[in-house]
Amino acid sequence: MGYSKKKILIYFISWLSLMLCGCLMFYVLTERSKNNFYQQGVRAVQEIAGKNLPSLVNFIIQGNFNPPLNITADTFSENLKFVAVIENNGTGNNNILAHTDPKFVRWPFTPPLKKPKHIDTIDDVVIEKEDSPYNERLISFSAYISANGTNIGRAYLVVYSYPLDGSLSRLRWIFASGYLLITIMLLIIYLMNSKGIIRELPNDYPPRKLGPSIVGIKLHEGGMAGIFMAVNEKNGRTVIVKILLPHLAKGHHIDLFKQEAKLAEDLQGLPNIIQLEDYYEKDNAIVMEYIRGKDLSEIMDKVKIIPTDQAVFIISQCCIGLHYAHSKGIVHRDIKPSNIMIRFTGEVKIGDFGIAKKMFKSDGTIVEGIKGTLPYIAPEQLKQIKEEPVDARADLYSLGIVFYEMLNGEKVRNFDGVGTYTAIQSILETEIRPLKDLKKDIPAELNDIVMKCVEMKREARYQSAEELREALSVLERKLGLSCDGPYLSAFMEEHFDERQKRQMRNDG
Numbered sequence: 001m002g003y004s005k006k007k008i009l010i011y012f013i014s015w016l017s018l019m020l021c022g023c024l025m026f027y028v029l030t031e032r033s034k035n036n037f038y039q040q041g042v043r044a045v046q047e048i049a050g051k052n053l054p055s056l057v058n059f060i061i062q063g064n065f066n067p068p069l070n071i072t073a074d075t076f077s078e079n080l081k082f083v084a085v086i087e088n089n090g091t092g093n094n095n096i097l098a099h100t101d102p103k104f105v106r107w108p109f110t111p112p113l114k115k116p117k118h119i120d121t122i123d124d125v126v127i128e129k130e131d132s133p134y135n136e137r138l139i140s141f142s143a144y145i146s147a148n149g150t151n152i153g154r155a156y157l158v159v160y161s162y163p164l165d166g167s168l169s170r171l172r173w174i175f176a177s178g179y180l181l182i183t184i185m186l187l188i189i190y191l192m193n194s195k196g197i198i199r200e201l202p203n204d205y206p207p208r209k210l211g212p213s214i215v216g217i218k219l220h221e222g223g224m225a226g227i228f229m230a231v232n233e234k235n236g237r238t239v240i241v242k243i244l245l246p247h248l249a250k251g252h253h254i255d256l257f258k259q260e261a262k263l264a265e266d267l268q269g270l271p272n273i274i275q276l277e278d279y280y281e282k283d284n285a286i287v288m289e290y291i292r293g294k295d296l297s298e299i300m301d302k303v304k305i306i307p308t309d310q311a312v313f314i315i316s317q318c319c320i321g322l323h324y325a326h327s328k329g330i331v332h333r334d335i336k337p338s339n340i341m342i343r344f345t346g347e348v349k350i351g352d353f354g355i356a357k358k359m360f361k362s363d364g365t366i367v368e369g370i371k372g373t374l375p376y377i378a379p380e381q382l383k384q385i386k387e388e389p390v391d392a393r394a395d396l397y398s399l400g401i402v403f404y405e406m407l408n409g410e411k412v413r414n415f416d417g418v419g420t421y422t423a424i425q426s427i428l429e430t431e432i433r434p435l436k437d438l439k440k441d442i443p444a445e446l447n448d449i450v451m452k453c454v455e456m457k458r459e460a461r462y463q464s465a466e467e468l469r470e471a472l473s474v475l476e477r478k479l480g481l482s483c484d485g486p487y488l489s490a491f492m493e494e495h496f497d498e499r500q501k502r503q504m505r506n507d508g
Ligand SMILES: Nc1ncnc2c1ncn2[C@@H]1O[C@H](COP(=O)(O)OP(=O)(O)O)[C@@H](O)[C@H]1O
Pocket: 219, 220, 221, 222, 223, 224, 225, 227, 240, 242, 274, 288, 289, 290, 291, 292, 294, 295, 338, 339, 341, 351, 352, 353, 354
């Protein structure tokens, strides 16, 4: 998603204004500094002219300095360097005769052409300043000396300087470097944005309000949607809203999202499935019940190996949810730990029907891109054979992998750093190792159930969620397992912190 034209314009104007403000600021400061410098220069020249007046006059009249020129550096600040040049009336030659900077050499001296015979009175010394057109650091001050009622000559006193004093000049550099840095950063951000490396969320995402619900903090952002907490203003209940990411709010993503909402509608009132509360088509937003608890992936991250009683109970509960979904003709296609939520009260709920599909509904295409999460996906889901559409048994396969991982405490398949092609080959060709090989103490019956779920051929698996659930209840009786909601709740309480326990109690 790129920036809108309006935003680019605003950024550009801000950028330009910053530069103009900077220039204006430095113009003003420079002028002030220059002015300051002139005043210093005028003072210095007045002093020199005053101190050396007899010498200057004598020089104009007779061509020599008598008494000698007396110029000291005392009068000058660090940015004022003085050179005295005497120019006689009409000669046009500038001769450096005295200076405070030893770098300067004495220039040849041309004697004046016209000399007044004698001077009775010195009428005035007028100091004038002028900028040198050749060197911006050089400002000259002329001391026009008039005597006997006429202008007898000019002592041309030149001051070298840096009209910008040191700190101002440093400030100018700092500003210029900062500005350059900002420009480069803006450019990088702009490029990253236009290449889609970073995304900027529009102001209306997420919407502040959806019907009676005020949208709050974000809990999660997946590939397609953001999950936000929200509060229903009318009844004070917390709800969850899932909102399609703004840059995806077009074309086929909208269709998929619509489908998720539509399926969620079909699944209303069914147990062990996260319930839809509202759907805002225009906002591409689904409002659903809030599951105060953890998703199974968070629980597995924390607990590693889930005790057998709880694991069997969680899978049985998922079977109930899946059974209802399947009986409505809906395959989930993305069963994995993060899509199974456990309430602190011990209730198990399946969520995220984002890529679920009505069974037996052919949309006429075979290839629709692989959907699902590779480590949990059933082999037939990868093959995408038109005559063999994915059905309930694919969900049972994925559930089997979840089951396996809960009991073993490790991922069945880790495709980190593995290319998609290799991962797909591995799913299609490699049989999953019997759980009992890794976990010696597992009861044989339990191993058999898990392994039957993850059979490569779907004909060899449980054929329905009900069948798996049946097998699990037989197992429970046989092994004397006993887990129920309150038991699972106690398990959650044991593993999650005080704050969450408090939340759980408030939950009732
Ligand atoms: N109703 C809900 N209540 C509480 N947390 C939820 C709820 N729905 C989703 N979540 C949290 O957000 C995560 C992502 O939600 P999900 O619907 O799976 O979206 P995605 O399509 O991004 O995977 C879940 O794994 C869960 O941790």
